[in-house]
Amino acid sequence: MDRLRRAGTPFALATVVRTVSVTAAKAGAKAVIAPDGTMLAGWIGGGCARGAVLKAAREALADGKTRLISVQPEDLLAEQGVAAGDEHQGVRYARNMCPSQGSMDVFVEPVLPRPRLVVLGASPVAVALADLGGRMGYDLTVCAAPEDQPAFRQADERIEGFALPVEASGSRYLVVSTQGRGDLAALKAALAVEAEHVAFVGSRRKAEALTRKLQEDGIGLNQIARLKAPAGLDLGAITPEEIALSVLAEITLLRRRGQRGTAQAGAAT
Incomplete structure (x- = not known):
């Protein structure tokens, strides 16, 4: 992150802020993501959450706004009356297709060069x-x-x-x-x-x-x-x-x- 900041290169920082049940990454895990969606460093878990987080990172770098992604099993989404892709009260929901069926909330923050x-x-x-x-x-x-x-x-x-x-x-x-x-x-x-x-x-x-x-x-x-x-x-x-x-x-x-x-x-x- 320090190297990218010094070079004036934009990136997104994804931080796992909450997990429920079995998940590969735990709260506090972080990843640095490039504008094209490449994960440059860190770890936020496997493919169950990665697709939704990388998409959110690309969007955050495009418009400069933060994202909060909640990855949950389909049955838990249905209980809340939401579907994958919905956004409600600042939270975007994504579906966890992995057998573990855990839940994970990830905060995605764009880090842009200073003007x-x-x-x-x-x-x-x-x-x-x-x-x-x-x-x-x-x-x-x-x-x-x-x-x-x-x-x-x-x-x-x-x-x-x-x-x-x-x-x-x-x-x-x-x-x-x-x-x-x-x-x-x-x-x-x-x-x-x-x-x-x-x-x-x-x-x-x-x-x-x-x-x-x-x-x-x-x-x-x-x-x-x-x-x-x-x-x-x-x-x-x-x-x-x-x-x-x-x-x-x-x-x-x-x-x-x-x-x-x-x-x-x-x-x-």
Whole structure:
């Protein structure tokens, strides 16, 4: 698990939380499962429960939600008025076809890479973004010239200039905050890589001028359309810290969309 976390590789952790009667694995048994359903390490019993748990692990990694699987003999499912595949009060039921006829409850938890905030530039807003983003649980990548790197107190990754890797594990949110120092180069680098969100800190007029330059330099309209400019929610922000807050508020809104009930989300918005 530590090795996969360090590599930024998603996996699911399945834990047996309850057993009744005869089962191969007992409460506390764990297994690490890859996104394709391969069991990488650990043990949760034989084929009686494995199929249902591996399926739940694949689904959990796809949507980021936990699962509780209850594997029971068919007669016990019938007594409760449920069938294999039913889900009731947060529990999904599966049938135990093994002769042992034991019951087992398994909690399946997706372990996903932390979201990564990539700050391009060393403006006061960029420094404030890095500080606040780290405290909000983001892995932080700082892209800045060597002489500007000391302005950032901490970073999980430091890149001199704007040479971003094209692909990255987990979600990635890019914010260009160069304040006139390498605006165009930073924007080209940000738009050339995969990311959930690409934003530019600057006025609308400046963003429009830079967009025209990007087009003149052959950047496609589909790529340019990914750019959110100006960055952030309209909070009436003035100071660098307030602007950083508005940018991270917008990223949080994008990250959490769909993760809460409609009523709650509406109230929060």
